Structure formats: C-alpha cells, structure tokens
Amino acid sequence: MSGFSVYLGEEADWSYIQSMIHLGYDTLFTSLQIPEESDEVKLQYFKELLHQLQEAPVTLIIDANPSLLNHTFYQLLSFYSNGNVVIRIDHSTSIDVINQLTQAGLSCCLNASTLTETLLTQLKQQVDHFHKIVYCHNYYPRPNTGLSQSFVQAQNTLIRHYNPEAMIYGFISGTKKRGPLYKGLPTLENMRHAHPIYSAQMLIDTGVNHVIVGDIQLQRKYAQQLIQAVVERHFTLRCKVASTDLQVQTLLQMTHQVRIDSPEKVFRSHNARQSINQSIPPAHTTTRTRGMITVDNERNGRYQGELQLIKQPLPAHPNVNCIGEIIEEDIALLDCLSGNDTFSFELNT
Structure with missing residues (x-):
C-alpha cells in the first residue's frame, strides 16, 4: 500500500x-x-x-x-x-x-x-x-x-x-x-x-x-x-491543548473512532462519552473555528463528554468547551477522515 x-x-x-x-x-x-x-x-x-x-x-x-x-x-x-x-x-x-x-x-x-x-x-x-x-x-x-x-x-x-x-x-x-x-x-x-x-x-x-x-x-x-x-486508517493529529481538566485529559489520551453518521460541520467521536465518569464544568465556551477540538460540558446532559473535531466554523455555545486545536499543518487531515476511521492526539509543544 x-x-x-x-x-x-x-x-x-x-x-x-x-x-x-x-x-x-x-x-x-x-x-x-x-x-x-x-x-x-x-x-x-x-x-x-x-x-x-x-x-x-x-x-x-x-x-x-x-x-x-x-x-x-x-x-x-x-x-x-x-x-x-x-x-x-x-x-x-x-x-x-x-x-x-x-x-x-x-x-x-x-x-x-x-x-x-x-x-x-x-x-x-x-x-x-x-x-x-x-x-x-x-x-x-x-x-x-x-x-x-x-x-x-x-x-x-x-x-x-x-x-x-x-x-x-x-x-x-x-x-x-x-x-x-x-x-x-x-x-x-x-x-x-x-x-x-x-x-x-x-x-x-x-x-x-x-x-x-x-x-x-x-x-x-x-x-x-x-x-x-x-x-x-488511523490519523495522529498534533494539537495544542487549552484545558487542564482531568476528564478532558483522559479524552485527549484516548484513541477515538469517527462516527459513521458524523454531520457536515463536525466529526463526532463514537466512543468519547462512555469514558466520562465525572462532571465537566463549562470553560472556554468560545467560537469554534476549523481545526478546534471541543467537548460538551455538564450543561448538555447526557451528551456530556461528546468530543468533536470542527470542520467548519460554528458559533460559541455555553454547553460546548473548546479544549484545544489541531496545529495548522495538520488541519488538512480533516479532509481525509471518514466514518469508522480512528484518530488520536499528539501534544505539540
């Protein structure tokens, strides 16, 4: 190959x-x-x-x-x-x-x-x-x-x-x-x-x-x-992290699978929400730009822990924390991901 x-x-x-x-x-x-x-x-x-x-x-x-x-x-x-x-x-x-x-x-x-x-x-x-x-x-x-x-x-x-x-x-x-x-x-x-x-x-x-x-x-x-x-069909995405929350850190260290039914503007992690066992308080609820990594906070009820990769800009939402962003060089990889592909993060220092 x-x-x-x-x-x-x-x-x-x-x-x-x-x-x-x-x-x-x-x-x-x-x-x-x-x-x-x-x-x-x-x-x-x-x-x-x-x-x-x-x-x-x-x-x-x-x-x-x-x-x-x-x-x-x-x-x-x-x-x-x-x-x-x-x-x-x-x-x-x-x-x-x-x-x-x-x-x-x-x-x-x-x-x-x-x-x-x-x-x-x-x-x-x-x-x-x-x-x-x-x-x-x-x-x-x-x-x-x-x-x-x-x-x-x-x-x-x-x-x-x-x-x-x-x-x-x-x-x-x-x-x-x-x-x-x-x-x-x-x-x-x-x-x-x-x-x-x-x-x-x-x-x-x-x-x-x-x-x-x-x-x-x-x-x-x-x-x-x-x-x-x-x-x-696994993608390592280098990123910068904006959150020190322990639950968020756990999510960033996981291997994620892209949901096959991900919508037009984001990729959704298939397995992130099941890994959350504590509340995620609201933080960094800012405008979501292309390449940003987000996690739903406790305000989103059963969607808490939902991890998404932003493909197209979205407005800020009080229920969604912006926890990091993919480095500029790797943002193009968002155009390569498909349903059932896997991805993980690598902290870019």
Whole structure:
C-alpha cells in the first residue's frame, strides 16, 4: 500500500531504508533512467541495493529502458530472491517486451499516465498474462507539469474497465527533495507542496491504491503518520491543548473512532462519552473555528463528554468547551477522515 524511493546517483542511506521498511513500507521504487546519474555509478549502487535487500521482502519497482533487458540484467535480478520484482517500462512499450518480462517471472509495470483505450485493448488481446500487468503514474519534477486529479481519475477508470483488480501506483512529494530542481516529485500538481497524508488521500480518491514517496526522503514523523493513515486508517493529529481538566485529559489520551453518521460541520467521536465518569464544568465556551477540538460540558446532559473535531466554523455555545486545536499543518487531515476511521492526539509543544 505504501512505498518510498531510492535513487542510484549516490550511496544509499541504509538507515533510512531500514527505518521505512521497519515502519511497514512494502514497496521500493528506483530508476536506472535518471539522465543526471552516471551509468557506471548507477549499476554499482544498484548491485549494492539488491544485496542489501536480500533480507527485506519488499516489492522492488525498477524503472528501466527495454535495452537493459538482457541475460546479464536478468541474472543480476536473480540474486534478489526474497521479494517481488517489477520492471516499469515507460518508453518503447511493446507486446514482445511485456511477454518477455512475464515469461522471465517478473511483473511488468506500464505508465498509467499515458495509456490509451486502443493500447489497453491490444494488450488484453495479445499479452499472455494481462492481469499481471501493474500500472504506475509518472512523477513530475518540474513545477506546473504535474497532472490534474480529474485526469488521473479518468485514467484509473479506463485501466479498471479492462482490469478491475489492477494495482495502480502514484507518487507524492517527500521532505528531502531530489535534484536538479528540488521542487518535489508528485503525480498531482496541486499536491506538490501539500501535507503527505493529504496528498496520499487525494491520490487514493482518484483510484490509486499504492502511494509512493517520490523524493529522496520523508521525515520520520510524516512517515509514521502516512503509514498509519494509508494502511490502518488511523490519523495522529498534533494539537495544542487549552484545558487542564482531568476528564478532558483522559479524552485527549484516548484513541477515538469517527462516527459513521458524523454531520457536515463536525466529526463526532463514537466512543468519547462512555469514558466520562465525572462532571465537566463549562470553560472556554468560545467560537469554534476549523481545526478546534471541543467537548460538551455538564450543561448538555447526557451528551456530556461528546468530543468533536470542527470542520467548519460554528458559533460559541455555553454547553460546548473548546479544549484545544489541531496545529495548522495538520488541519488538512480533516479532509481525509471518514466514518469508522480512528484518530488520536499528539501534544505539540
């Protein structure tokens, strides 16, 4: 469900690779086609990468030119026996190349951004193992060249018309950018500078089911948030707290589940009220702005302890305490939550 990228122009950061795999990232993308990188250096570091991954059964996606697909290349890949190898062919795609890959026991990945109905029809008719083909959208280093959400969604719909169970990958920007432009490597242009989880959710909403960090690295705090959100549907929301009430503190330390019937302007916690065993006096009954965390006080009777996340501004109410607020950077995650998702708070000091 989630992946990261390693580029071969310099020695890999093995501590980063190991930490991402340990967190649960199960896909690693690399490329043998970066023009700025020396072919000799790339090959050497590629061999080292395969060696280091022997004990890490991740899916390895290799962006390669068909001219590399020879006996020597296949023999090199044979040393990586613990994981699944996927060869991504962008240019010079042909039926022969795809069949050659699948007959060699490898998966073939095509550029999801450039496929046409004509090509998909041809592939379905002529490829021996059509349903084993996977798809990966491009990333776009240059600003203003990335794709729109509507285009990506249309491409994904087209692919799934021919292969309903298709695995489709897309990219989001990381925090340590790759050169030469250092402007991020997203699939969606309007997600170039967005929060990683928000970017991932926007991709998922188009029909992408595997999200890869395109850049060199993603900071650990975001890597943890992202894997939880994408794989577990759990969201860690960093917040500032305005209340010292012990009952409120208990609520802020809980894991909450979003009620499936949450209304338009707030998310309601499914399980907060059951945890209250003492009265919550009125305090901080101020205007409720987007990103605020609220709890119903004793004036609201049996609704006392109701915890809500505010999606849209609401006026102050004497029965509702404003106990904290999600930090500005994480407010975008409110647009990612859905019914039955879980969330917890992390105090931002």
